[in-house]
Amino acid sequence: MLKNEKAVVVFSGGQDSTTCLFWAKEQFAEVETVTFDYGQRHKYEIQCAAQIAEEQGVKQTVLDMSLLNQLAPNALTRSDMEIKEGDDGVPNTFVDGRNLLFLSFAAVLAKQVGARHLVTGVCETDFSGYPDCRDNFIKSLNVTLNLAMDYPFVIHTPLMWLDKADTWELADQMNALDYVRQNTLTCYNGIKGDGCGECPACQLRKAGLDKYLSRRTLQIKGGVQ
Numbered sequence: 001m002l003k004n005e006k007a008v009v010v011f012s013g014g015q016d017s018t019t020c021l022f023w024a025k026e027q028f029a030e031v032e033t034v035t036f037d038y039g040q041r042h043k044y045e046i047q048c049a050a051q052i053a054e055e056q057g058v059k060q061t062v063l064d065m066s067l068l069n070q071l072a073p074n075a076l077t078r079s080d081m082e083i084k085e086g087d088d089g090v091p092n093t094f095v096d097g098r099n100l101l102f103l104s105f106a107a108v109l110a111k112q113v114g115a116r117h118l119v120t121g122v123c124e125t126d127f128s129g130y131p132d133c134r135d136n137f138i139k140s141l142n143v144t145l146n147l148a149m150d151y152p153f154v155i156h157t158p159l160m161w162l163d164k165a166d167t168w169e170l171a172d173q174m175n176a177l178d179y180v181r182q183n184t185l186t187c188y189n190g191i192k193g194d195g196c197g198e199c200p201a202c203q204l205r206k207a208g209l210d211k212y213l214s215r216r217t218l219q220i221k222g223g224v225q
């Protein structure tokens with residue numbers, strides 16, 4: 001049934017949202033993407049997202065969200081700040097309400113382009129202290145958006161309960177593991193693909209990939225399909 005419908009993917013060009021893009025292309029007749037430009041530390045992130053959107057044949061709308069930097073200067077956007085974990089356990093890459101804002105703008109765009117499905121790569125499993133990545137927040141926002149715009153949005157979170165290894169597995173199931181591995185940018189130091197290997201984002205990504213690849217090898221050896 002969803003095959004006839006249209007979806008908008010919140011798309012940063014990273015591993016998670018690119019996996020979501022592949023997922024959405026399997027689920028929906030028509031898919032487009034929305035990317036938020038909030039003065040990322042690396043402009044290259046936006047370029048990577050644009051290149052993936054082009055290669056995958058999906059429309060990309062880039063929305064200027066530079067006001068986020070004005071509201072909450074942080075390590076993702078300020079090159080003079082180091083990324084580290086704060087006393088409260090929340091990394092200083094956090095911008096309060098970022099997903100709330102992004103999903104709300106994505107919903108406005110989605111309604112304009114006749115899409116009622118929103119897809120986002122938020123996830124509780126590798127929860128790094130972002131309250132607006134939680135499942136109960138997403139469900140609550142879904143109700144709010146439907147009331148706010150009198151429109152039957154459905155927010156899809158295919159990665160919500162997956163860890164990084166499972167996310168690699170999902171990409172592999174869609175024959176997109178190598179593409180995601182080579183073309184996405186997750187690294188805080190702005191290096192595409194396997195990245196710098198040292199920042200927290202690279203370490204998380206590599207640990208998940210190693211875990212998945214060894215699991216896959218065991219499955220092949222064991223003859224498990």
Ligand SMILES: [Zn+2]
Binds near residue numbers: 195199
């Ligand atoms: Zn890195």
